[in-house]
Amino acid sequence: MPSVWRRLGLQARITFLFATGGLLLSILMATSTLTFARRNLIEDRRQRAFAVLVRNAIQLNDRLDNETDPEDIDLIFDTLTVTERSFPLLNFQDRWTSEQTLVFNEDNIPAALVDYVAEGSAARITTSLNDKPAFIMGIPIPGVEAAYYEAALADDVEQALRILGIIVTGVAVATTLLAAATGAWASRRVLTPLAEVRGAAESLAAGELDTRLDPPADADLASLTASFNRMARTLEDRIERDARFASAVSHELRSPLMTLNASIEVLQNNCEELSARSRTALDLLTDDAIRFTHLIEDLLEINRYDVGTASLHAERLDLVEFVRQCIAHSPFSANLDVGNLSVLPITGDKRRLKQVVTNLLDNATKYGHDLRVELAEQDKWASLAVEDHGPGVPPDEREIIFDRFSRGSAGRHRGHGTGTGLGLSLVAEHVGLHGGHVKVEDRLDGQSGARFVVKLALRVPRLNLDTDNVESAEHKQET
Amino acid sequence: MGTRILTVEDDERIRTVVEFALEDEGWTVEGVDTGEEALRSFSRSAADVVLIDIMLPGVDGFEVCRSIRQMSDVPIVMVTARADTHDVVAGLEAGADDYLTKPFATKELSARIRALLRRTRTTPPGSVQMIFGDLEILPDQGVVRVAGREVHVTKTEFRLLVEFAVQPGRVLSRETLLGRVWDYGYFGDNRIVDVHIRRLRTKIEPDPASPRHIVTVRGLGYKLQA
Numbered sequence: 235m236p237s238v239w240r241r242l243g244l245q246a247r248i249t250f251l252f253a254t255g256g257l258l259l260s261i262l263m264a265t266s267t268l269t270f271a272r273r274n275l276i277e278d279r280r281q282r283a284f285a286v287l288v289r290n291a292i293q294l295n296d297r298l299d300n301e302t303d304p305e306d307i308d309l310i311f312d313t314l315t316v317t318e319r320s321f322p323l324l325n326f327q328d329r330w331t332s333e334q335t336l337v338f339n340e341d342n343i344p345a346a347l348v349d350y351v352a353e354g355s356a357a358r359i360t361t362s363l364n365d366k367p368a369f370i371m372g373i374p375i376p377g378v379e380a381a382y383y384e385a386a387l388a389d390d391v392e393q394a395l396r397i398l399g400i401i402v403t404g405v406a407v408a409t410t411l412l413a414a415a416t417g418a419w420a421s422r423r424v425l426t427p428l429a430e431v432r433g434a435a436e437s438l439a440a441g442e443l444d445t446r447l448d449p450p451a452d453a454d455l456a457s458l459t460a461s462f463n464r465m466a467r468t469l470e471d472r473i474e475r476d477a478r479f480a481s482a483v484s485h486e487l488r489s490p491l492m493t494l495n496a497s498i499e500v501l502q503n504n505c506e507e508l509s510a511r512s513r514t515a516l517d518l519l520t521d522d523a524i525r526f527t528h529l530i531e532d533l534l535e536i537n538r539y540d541v542g543t544a545s546l547h548a549e550r551l552d553l554v555e556f557v558r559q560c561i562a563h564s565p566f567s568a569n570l571d572v573g574n575l576s577v578l579p580i581t582g583d584k585r586r587l588k589q590v591v592t593n594l595l596d597n598a599t600k601y602g603h604d605l606r607v608e609l610a611e612q613d614k615w616a617s618l619a620v621e622d623h624g625p626g627v628p629p630d631e632r633e634i635i636f637d638r639f640s641r642g643s644a645g646r647h648r649g650h651g652t653g654t655g656l657g658l659s660l661v662a663e664h665v666g667l668h669g670g671h672v673k674v675e676d677r678l679d680g681q682s683g684a685r686f687v688v689k690l691a692l693r694v695p696r697l698n699l700d701t702d703n704v705e706s707a708e709h710k711q712e713t
Numbered sequence: 714m715g716t717r718i719l720t721v722e723d724d725e726r727i728r729t730v731v732e733f734a735l736e737d738e739g740w741t742v743e744g745v746d747t748g749e750e751a752l753r754s755f756s757r758s759a760a761d762v763v764l765i766d767i768m769l770p771g772v773d774g775f776e777v778c779r780s781i782r783q784m785s786d787v788p789i790v791m792v793t794a795r796a797d798t799h800d801v802v803a804g805l806e807a808g809a810d811d812y813l814t815k816p817f818a819t820k821e822l823s824a825r826i827r828a829l830l831r832r833t834r835t836t837p838p839g840s841v842q843m844i845f846g847d848l849e850i851l852p853d854q855g856v857v858r859v860a861g862r863e864v865h866v867t868k869t870e871f872r873l874l875v876e877f878a879v880q881p882g883r884v885l886s887r888e889t890l891l892g893r894v895w896d897y898g899y900f901g902d903n904r905i906v907d908v909h910i911r912r913l914r915t916k917i918e919p920d921p922a923s924p925r926h927i928v929t930v931r932g933l934g935y936k937l938q939a
Contacts, residue, residue, distance in 0.1 A: 488794065489724055492816035496730035499819045503737045527816060534795075549903060550932060559899040584900060 248421035249414055256413025260406030267402055268395070275391050276360075283320065283369050283386035284358060290314045290322060291356075291373045291382045298326065298378045307331045319387040326380040338363065338385045347372050351381045360388075367392050427455045431462055441542075443470040477541040484534040491530060494523055525654070532656040535589070536638065539663045546583050546667055550693065553578035553616050554609055560591040561607065568595060568605035568620075575609060578616040579693040586664040591618070593657035594686050598622035601683070615670075615689040623683045627674045635674060636662040665690070716740045716830060719760035721751040721777060722792070723769050731764070734819035735826070748772030752780055759785055762826050765809070766792045767800055775807040782808030786867035788829035792817070805908035810869040811895060812905070828896030829869070843878045846939040848917055848926050850878050859917050869894065870913050877927065877937035886934035910935055 239247065297310045307326060311333060314322050321338035324331045330340045342363060350357035351372035358371040366389040374381050427450055437445045446466060447459045498520050505513050538544040554572055561568050598605045601624025608619040627635055634640050639655040665672045670690040677683040718740050722728040728744040735742045743760070745751045748769050755763065763781055767774035778789055791804035791812040801812055811825050843850040849858040852875055857864045866874065872894050876885060891901035914921040927935055 485794070488815050489727060493724075493726040493730055495816055496727065496734055496819045500730055500733045500737060503734070556899075563898065563900065588900060 245418065245421040245425055248424075249417040252417025252420070253410055253414035257406070257410040259413075260409040264399075264402040264406045268399055271398055272395055275394065276388065279386070279388055279391050280358070280360075280369055283384070284371060286315050286317075286320060286386075287358075287371045287373055287382070287384045288356075290384065291375055294324065294380065294382055295375050295377055298375065298380060300378060302326075302378070304329055304331075319390065321385045323383040323385070324380060325383070326378065342385065343370060343372065343383055347383075348381075351383075363387060427452070427458065431458065434462065434466070438466055438469065443473060474541070477537060480533060480537045481541060484530050484537060487530050491523075491527055495527060498523055529654040529656070532654045532660055535660055536656055536663060539667075544663070544667055547585070548581045548583055548668075551580050551582050551584065551587070553580050553582075553618065553690070556582075556584070556587065557591055557607060557609060557618060560588050561595070563588075564592050564595055566592075566595040566599050566605065567603055568598075568607045571606060571608045573608075573610060575611060578609060578611060580616050580690050581693050582668055582690065583664075586667065590661050590664050590688060591620075593661050594618075594620040594688070597657055597686070598624075598684070600624065611692065612689070614692050616692050618688040618690070619685055621677050621683055621685045623681070626676055626682055626684045632674050636672070661686075661688070716762070717758075717760045718742045718762045718764060718826065719751060719754060720744045720764040721748065721769065721774070722746065722764075722766045724766075731819065731822070735823065738823050738826075740826075748774070748777040751777050755781055756784065760787060762829055763787055763789045764792065764822070764826075765789060767804060768794065775803060778804065778807040778809055782867075786865070788826075788868060790822070790825055790829070801902070802904055802908060805905060806912075808867070810867065810909075812902075824896065831896070843881075844939075845878070845881065845926060845937060847919075848939075850874060852878075857917065859919075864916050866913065866916055870909060870916070873909055873913060874917075874937075877935070881937055881939075884930045884933045884936045889934070 242250070293314060294310065297313070302310075304326065307324065308331070311322060311324070311331065316322060316333065322333050323338055323340065323343070325340070332339050344359055344361060347357055347359050347370060351374050354374050354376065356371070356373040358369055360367070360369055362368060363370065363385050366387050368388055369386045370383065371386070372381055372383045430447060434445050434447050443466070446463050450456055450459050498516065501508070501516055502520065505516060508516065554575055554577055558570060561570060595605060595607075598620050599622075601622045604623065606619075606621040608617075608621070610617045610619070636658050638659045662672050665688050668690055670688060672686065672688045674684055674686050677685045716739075718735055720728060720731055720735070720742060722731065722744065723746045725746065728746065732742045732744045743754060745754055749772055751763075751765070752772070754760075765774045765777050769777070772780075774791060778791065781787065781789065788811075789809045791801075791807075791809040792815060793800040793804060793812055794815055804812055810829055813822060813825060841851065841853055843852065847860040849861075851857075855868075855871055857866050857871065857874065873890065876890060876893050887903040887906040888899060888901070890906050891897040891903070895901060895905060897905075910927060911921075914924050914927055917926055918924045925938070927937055929935055
């Protein structure tokens with residue numbers, strides 16, 4: 235139970251407590267009201283009935299004597315005070331006289347009452363008469379050895395009490411509901427600022443770093459809001475500072491890199507003037523300058539995602555031709571398997587998708603050169619798979635392999651390849667920007683090796699195109 | 714006298730290696746470090762190709778480009794810091810024929826310059842005049858007339874127009890045009906074609922907003938019609 239209780243939300247718990255309180259309070263009120271009303275009404279009715287009994291007994295005592303002809307008793311009865319709910323019954327000289335024998339006769343009188351009256355006492359019993367609540371009273375009339383009984387029905391009192399009970403129950407239910415509603419309202423009132431904080435925290439987490447809370451009307455919440463906004467501001471400042479720093483560093487490095495690379499090219503153009511030793515040194519310098527350039531380019535590229543300036547320069551492409559061209563323009567060799575596909579129309583950013591393909595090929599080339607690239611159409615997706623002959627990627631590394639500078643256990647060796655440690659992160663970022671997704675799995679043919687699969691949304695062709703050199707840009711700036 | 718190249722670059726080290734690399738190609742290179750000096754030099758003696766860095770102190774690269782374009786139809790290559798910014802389109806709009814992104818390989822620069830210097834001879838021999846409605850092209854003389862009036866087009870624009878004119882009515886994709894006019898492979902930037910087409914339209918179309926001669930074939934490319 236406590237665990238269930240704790241699992242309920244604060245709002246549910248507060249509502250529940252309010253409702254329970256309201257219910258208990260209204261049960262208490264209803265019970266006391268009903269008890270009090272019942273006691274008063276019934277006692278009142280009983281006293282009045284007894285008073286009538288006594289008055290009628292006195293009347294009978296005056297009228298009856300031992301010479302009274304039993305035939306005259308009906309006449310004497312007519313002088314008694316009788317209501318529609320009271321029924322007189324007289325035992326005179328062992329003869330029973332009733333006004334309504336069918337409703338009330340000597341058989342209806344409890345034996346105990348008869349005994350009491352026989353002993354000379356007036357008595358009354360609360361019982362039922364013909365299934366209706368009633369008082370049955372008896373009083374001896376000592377002068378004429380008679381006993382007078384009267385039954386008084388109390389069903390109207392019971393009826394009144396029943397109606398009262400319904401009303402009180404209704405009020406109790408209404409009170410409980412009202413209490414629950416009050417609880418729900420109060421808790422929502424309390425929780426609304428928390429919900430706003432939660433929403434703001436979520437949009438912060440989603441990357442909207444300029445999210446702030448409005449100052450609350452309630453002074454009690456001002457400190458919470460202020461703390462939250464301070465935190466958000468600090469976070470935003472820090473992230474922006476980091477991003478600006480990376481951007482500034484990378485940009486500052488471009489000019490020296492430009493000079494470095496161009497100087498190396500000038501030297502390479504004139505390398506026949508160099509000695510063999512110098513030429514070897516120049517080749518080493520060239521290799522590392524290329525790697526360094528790639529690293530800076532990749533850093534700048536990924537930095538655009540961090541500062542939020544990455545924008546898609548999308549055009550219509552045929553992925554089959556595109557991948558064929560990418561492989562042809564890359565230093566890597568790969569077998570392209572397109573099955574029986576002729577075109578795979580997509581919308582994409584050529585520069586970014588070229589990096590995706592090239593980086594995947596570069597990554598796969600670390601493990602041997604007979605790469606396999608497979609293109610397929612699956613539902614509304616164009617799928618591009620690159621398979622290598624490496625050891626594969628263990629399941630627990632399949633997410634982190636796309637993190638920056640993460641090198642899987644199998645890929646820790648550097649040295650060959652132009653890998654910057656950013657290649658796969660850029661693949662994931664670029665594919666994400668296109669609204670697609672990338673994953674790594676085992677090769678499907680059972681051989682050892684990794685299979686990287688990129689999925690991009692297929693473009694629904696609006697024109698029925700032939701394959702003859704048709705995939706071209708539909709640039710936004712086209713008029 | 715060989716090919717003269719004017720290069721405007723405020724970073725002295727880059728300017729020096731670019732000069733070296735282009736001189737290795739056998740070209741004569743004049744390097745200047747400000748836009749003002751570039752304009753002075755160009756009006757003194759016109760170059761065959763101009764290389765302009767956009768980020769220049771004082772008169773910026775766009776302004777230098779526009780000023781030179783007013784004087785001459787010389788091929789201009791813009792150098793930008795980033796390929797995915799508005800700079801590329803703005804540079805092309807300012808009149809540049811092509812662009813490069815820093816850091817570029819000098820081999821790439823030479824290839825771009827060679828493509829711009831290449832004289833197109835795609836005209837079938839003997840065709841001295843091509844007429845498309847009120848549009849008249851004289852390939853041998855490099856003259857374009859609209860309704861009998863001569864229109865001034867740059868060398869690149871002229872080559873672009875001739876590509877269409879030799880295959881009238883045929884749809885040419887942006888890739889095809891990039892390859893034939895600019896010598897780019899599959900991965901060339903289509904924006905170069907789009908901006909040139911747009912500029913060509915402002916010169917030869919009576920109403921550039923609804924072109925009659927160079928029309929867009931959605932998803933395919935462009936074609937020339939009468």
